[in-house]
Amino acid sequence: MSTRTRTLIRGGLVLTAADELHADVLIEDGRVAALAAHGSDTAAGWTADRILDATDRYVLPGGVDVHTHMELPFGGTFASDTFATGTRAAAWGGTTTIVDFAVQSAGRPLREGLDTWYAKADGNCAIDYAFHMILSDVNEHTLKEMDLLVEEGITSFKLFMAYPGVFYSDDGRILRAMQRSADNGGLIMMHAENGIAIDVLVEQALARGETDPRHHGEVRKSLLEAEATHRAIQLSRVAGSPLYVVHVSAQEAVAELAAARDKGLPVFGETCPQYLFLSTDNLAEPGFEGAKYVCSTPLRPKEHQAALWRGLRTNDLQVVSTDHCPFCFKGQKDLGLGDFSKIPNGLPGVEHRMDLLHQAVVDGHISRRRWIEIACATPARMFGLYPQKGTIAPGADADIVLYDPHTTQTLSAATHHMHVDYSAYEGRTVTGRVETVLSRGDVVIDHGAFTGRAGHGAFIPRSTCQYLN
Numbered sequence: 001m002s003t004r005t006r007t008l009i010r011g012g013l014v015l016t017a018a019d020e021l022h023a024d025v026l027i028e029d030g031r032v033a034a035l036a037a038h039g040s041d042t043a044a045g046w047t048a049d050r051i052l053d054a055t056d057r058y059v060l061p062g063g064v065d066v067h068t069h070m071e072l073p074f075g076g077t078f079a080s081d082t083f084a085t086g087t088r089a090a091a092w093g094g095t096t097t098i099v100d101f102a103v104q105s106a107g108r109p110l111r112e113g114l115d116t117w118y119a120k121a122d123g124n125c126a127i128d129y130a131f132h133m134i135l136s137d138v139n140e141h142t143l144k145e146m147d148l149l150v151e152e153g154i155t156s157f158k159l160f161m162a163y164p165g166v167f168y169s170d171d172g173r174i175l176r177a178m179q180r181s182a183d184n185g186g187l188i189m190m191h192a193e194n195g196i197a198i199d200v201l202v203e204q205a206l207a208r209g210e211t212d213p214r215h216h217g218e219v220r221k222s223l224l225e226a227e228a229t230h231r232a233i234q235l236s237r238v239a240g241s242p243l244y245v246v247h248v249s250a251q252e253a254v255a256e257l258a259a260a261r262d263k264g265l266p267v268f269g270e271t272c273p274q275y276l277f278l279s280t281d282n283l284a285e286p287g288f289e290g291a292k293y294v295c296s297t298p299l300r301p302k303e304h305q306a307a308l309w310r311g312l313r314t315n316d317l318q319v320v321s322t323d324h325c326p327f328c329f330k331g332q333k334d335l336g337l338g339d340f341s342k343i344p345n346g347l348p349g350v351e352h353r354m355d356l357l358h359q360a361v362v363d364g365h366i367s368r369r370r371w372i373e374i375a376c377a378t379p380a381r382m383f384g385l386y387p388q389k390g391t392i393a394p395g396a397d398a399d400i401v402l403y404d405p406h407t408t409q410t411l412s413a414a415t416h417h418m419h420v421d422y423s424a425y426e427g428r429t430v431t432g433r434v435e436t437v438l439s440r441g442d443v444v445i446d447h448g449a450f451t452g453r454a455g456h457g458a459f460i461p462r463s464t465c466q467y468l469n
Helices: 083-092 110-121 140-152 171-184 195-207 214-219 222-239 251-262 273-277 289-293 304-314 353-362 368-382
Strands: 006-010 013-015 020-028 031-037 050-053 058-061 063-068 095-103 128-134 156-160 187-191 243-245 267-271 400-410 429-439 442-446
Touching: 013 368, 058 063, 058 368, 063 083, 063 353, 063 368, 083 095, 083 429, 083 442, 095 110, 095 429, 110 128, 110 140, 140 171, 156 171, 171 187, 171 222, 187 222, 195 214, 222 243, 222 251, 251 267, 251 304, 267 304, 273 304, 273 353, 304 368, 353 368, 353 400, 353 429
Parallel strands: 006 050, 013 058, 063 095, 095 128, 128 156, 156 187, 187 243, 243 267
Antiparallel strands: 006 020, 013 020, 020 031, 058 400, 400 429, 429 442
């Protein structure tokens, strides 16, 4: 509990997914106690141990990033952010809750993988956290374990149609997991790419001597993302289960989700800042520079961005997460020198999501309330964290960001706080900046200085999906 039990945020514009209010916010014992209009008799009567001046600032719910990979083993190495460094960087960027992915090793129980991730995170996180479970091996034992995990607050399970020999599940295993989730209330998350076909194209490209990073994007074709998305939707219909498709990058995949939602199906989609702001132009940067941008699904040609923005406006895409999975350029990405298929897949981004999406508001792609909806409220509802997280309302955790919408900043590896030696957004200037961040009422970022601590972040058990079609 905070040593100061009563905090007042005064003078700001409170933004939630539903409202924009010129209101003061009273915090008691780590939770939002009340909101009242500026200058009202109610607000004038409040006293507090600590008063934060939010004049000319937005007062936002803390960001909820439901797709991160701290310390993920991949391609013979590990993601370079630990739970300590990654959650600290998240706080700098106005994100106050992450949902990371615990990994089942093939042939091992889910419980073993989950306990490994509990141990990685315990005592190390600067902000609150929860877990999804990656299913690498769907069998009778792990299907039963799914029920136990849902009861424990691990209410979502990720399956892969990509990465044969590592995480890949065939259609039969996917169907069985979906049927189980239909019964236990869990939500299936899908990496939708046809990995079997992609492996053929990888092999053929390498045989032709096409080894540079740009070929990573060329072999992971958008049609193979769309085909897998379509197949995942049909399997979920057969199973009677909802479906959440992660890191949607291609306009053809958005079209599959839109068609399913037009039928009233409980099918949901997430995209990521890299697909909204970067493109195959980055993968094609000279020398080996394109390796910095290797992730899966891959970056697409710029013309796909319009469909993603449109999907976010029409609610055919509901969430923007980061898929934060950083690997250093030197010593990790360069494992793929001479063979793009050996470049570790993933980008750093957990620190910049809120700022990049505010830039989207400035640019006219989305409204202010939609910004909060896709970055805070809907992720919390989708994954059973709402209204504890994702909004500013009486009873909610006091995860609150004071945001300066007027200042500009230039994103750079020289100034970011992620434990990685490059920025995917190097040199990009954005309007808006996180100023002060509270996590459960404790100030963890104070006017651009980190005042939090490892171990403040608590594990949050989740309820089942609260987001309906």
